Amino acid sequence: MNSEEYWQKFCQETNTDPNSVHVSWSFGYGEEVADELLTLVKQGVKRATTSAFDLYEKDDYVPKAGDYNIILDGRGNPGCVTQTKVSEVVPFKNVTAEHAFLEGEGDKTLDYWRKVHTEFFKKEYSAVGKTFNDNISCLCEYFELKYID
Numbered sequence: 001m002n003s004e005e006y007w008q009k010f011c012q013e014t015n016t017d018p019n020s021v022h023v024s025w026s027f028g029y030g031e032e033v034a035d036e037l038l039t040l041v042k043q044g045v046k047r048a049t050t051s052a053f054d055l056y057e058k059d060d061y062v063p064k065a066g067d068y069n070i071i072l073d074g075r076g077n078p079g080c081v082t083q084t085k086v087s088e089v090v091p092f093k094n095v096t097a098e099h100a101f102l103e104g105e106g107d108k109t110l111d112y113w114r115k116v117h118t119e120f121f122k123k124e125y126s127a128v129g130k131t132f133n134d135n136i137s138c139l140c141e142y143f144e145l146k147y148i149d
Contacts, residue, residue, distance in 0.1 A: 001077075001078065001149075002078070003072070004025070005046060006078035007070055007078075007081075010073060010146070013147070014070070014146070014147060016068075020066075020068055022067065022070060023061050023067070023069055024069075024072055025069065026071065027122070038071055038072070038074075040104045041082065041145060042080050044103075044145060046085045046103060047103075048078070048102035048141060049143070050099070050103065050117060050138050050139065050141070051141075052121050052136060053089050053138060063079075063139070065085055066083065067084045068082070068083050068084075069082045079148070080147060082143040084142070084143050085143070087139065087140075090140055091135050091137060092137075095110070097110040097135045100113030100114075
């Protein structure tokens with residue numbers, strides 16, 4: 001089943017307006033990471049995510065409260081639907097321990113979050129000829145699991 005078929009099934013089963021804003025995406029880079037983080041979402045452990053706001057292109061979709069997300073596995077198959085509850089931009093150095101905990105990764109501490117995200121963002125920034133620092137703008141998104149087929 002592709003993402004749009006999954007979306008239609010979700011809408012039918014939950015009486016959700018099929019015209020609601022929805023996007024399909026997977027976490028991180030690589031099949032293994034995408035699968036691992038999708039599993040955490042499905043288990044209710046992962047309820048937040050962070051992206052480098054400065055790296056969004058002019059026409060890129062930016063998550064907003066109320067929007068739906070079809071979370072894909074590492075092979076591009078839909079795994080669940082979430083709904084964005086909060087979307088806010090904060091400097092990397094100001095990401096909170098609560099946000100790190102809600103990301104649900106590793107030991108859920110802010111130290112772990114900073115270590116993993118520093119490595120991740122350094123690669124992302126380097127790939128576009130930019131330099132990561134503690135003042136980069138992070139898009140912190142909080143979401144709620146709405147559907148698992």
